[in-house]
Amino acid sequence: MRLSERKISSIMKQRGYKLTPQRRAVLKIIMGSDNHLTPEAIYQSVREEHQNIGLTTIYRTINILSELGLICEVHTAGSGRSYLVRRPLEHHHHLVCSGCNRVVDFSNCDLADIERKLSEGTGFKIEEHLLEFVGICPDCQQTAES
Amino acid sequence: MRLSERKISSIMKQRGYKLTPQRRAVLKIIMGSDNHLTPEAIYQSVREEHQNIGLTTIYRTINILSELGLICEVHTAGSGRSYLVRRPLEHHHHLVCSGCNRVVDFSNCDLADIERKLSEGTGFKIEEHLLEFVGICPDCQQTAES
DNA sequence: ACTATAGATGAAAACCTTTATCGTTTGTAC
DNA sequence: GTACAAACGATAAAGGTTTTCATCTATAGT
Numbered sequence: 001m002r003l004s005e006r007k008i009s010s011i012m013k014q015r016g017y018k019l020t021p022q023r024r025a026v027l028k029i030i031m032g033s034d035n036h037l038t039p040e041a042i043y044q045s046v047r048e049e050h051q052n053i054g055l056t057t058i059y060r061t062i063n064i065l066s067e068l069g070l071i072c073e074v075h076t077a078g079s080g081r082s083y084l085v086r087r088p089l090e091h092h093h094h095l096v097c098s099g100c101n102r103v104v105d106f107s108n109c110d111l112a113d114i115e116r117k118l119s120e121g122t123g124f125k126i127e128e129h130l131l132e133f134v135g136i137c138p139d140c141q142q143t144a145e146s
Numbered sequence: 147m148r149l150s151e152r153k154i155s156s157i158m159k160q161r162g163y164k165l166t167p168q169r170r171a172v173l174k175i176i177m178g179s180d181n182h183l184t185p186e187a188i189y190q191s192v193r194e195e196h197q198n199i200g201l202t203t204i205y206r207t208i209n210i211l212s213e214l215g216l217i218c219e220v221h222t223a224g225s226g227r228s229y230l231v232r233r234p235l236e237h238h239h240h241l242v243c244s245g246c247n248r249v250v251d252f253s254n255c256d257l258a259d260i261e262r263k264l265s266e267g268t269g270f271k272i273e274e275h276l277l278e279f280v281g282i283c284p285d286c287q288q289t290a291e292s
Numbered sequence: 293a294c295t296a297t298a299g300a301t302g303a304a305a306a307c308c309t310t311t312a313t314c315g316t317t318t319g320t321a322c
Numbered sequence: 323g324t325a326c327a328a329a330c331g332a333t334a335a336a337g338g339t340t341t342t343c344a345t346c347t348a349t350a351g352t
Contacts, residue, residue, distance in 0.1 A: 022329080052330095124243065124281035126280070128280050138268075186338085202303085
């Protein structure tokens with residue numbers, strides 16, 4: 001199952017959040033992009049159709065979506081934060097293009113072995129892991145060659 | 147080979163950076179800690195013996211050490227940045243205690259398989275990866291129980 | 293040792309990103 | 323339609339990091 005805009009709307013309502021035009025607009029931008037987007041980038045995009053929206057609202061909406069687990073944060077993007085709609089609902093990771101910021105998801109992260117060895121070797125009780133790959137997508141490779 | 151304070155000093159000199167008392171002091175704090183430290187934490191520690199140092203100098207020194215690859219950034223630590231002296235010089239990753247911030251290094255990250263599959267499946271030319279584990283170290287587990 | 297100078301320092305200001313405040317507006321349930 | 327809790331936008335505040343600039347100092351050459 002993947003998240004549709006309607007599905008997300010319904011989840012937000014269930015959890016007591018109102019569905020305002022502003023939130024719809026932010027959702028539309030995030031859902032319509034294959035790339036991870038910074039709050040500022042989302043702001044600029046939403047502004048094209050919704051000139052009056054405030055940056056504060058972008059942050060508020062992002063925080064709600066993040067709290068509900070509907071968007072994912074990408075960590076490799078320099079300093080600031082950067083978000084992406086959650087596409088596979090199960091545990092997964094990201095492969096990010098350093099050229100165009102496109103993100104590909106993958107689910108078969110086989111870290112159980114490493115995790116067990118580490119746990120045995122150090123006595124740590126392991127709680128979570130962070131795994132991301134960065135590379136250049138086929139399109140950007142071509143652009144670079146030409 | 148591990149990095150000694152002398153080794154780092156020599157590398158900085160080679161690259162045209164002067165060895166000032168302030169930089170020595172920052173180095174001493176970073177080298178003397180098993181934990182990852184935020185710029186602010188480094189500032190506070192250095193200040194205990196070097197009351198006049200400015201926060202600016204901390205940032206400048208961190209940036210140099212980072213550029214020279216002598217310290218590592220830890221990504222799991224909430225929002226801000228956090229640094230640690232580079233202990234294994236080879237490619238490695240971190241296991242971080244969420245209780246006390248202690249960091250354990252490990253080198254045998256066996257991601258070559260995943261990387262190859264991903265590369266074949268997506269056409270991406272993979273450049274780097276980010277892998278970190280977070281858990282609770284034995285000491286902090288005990289503290290939590292008692 | 294002494295001097296010249298490129299580079300480093302500290303204080304303050306500027307920047308950028310994110311969050312809090314507050315009066316006004318609006319979705320939603322009745 | 324109305325009432326009310328929630329959300330909005332503008333502005334201010336709060337962090338965290340970088341820039342600026344006048345002063346100082348580590349280093350190389352004498």
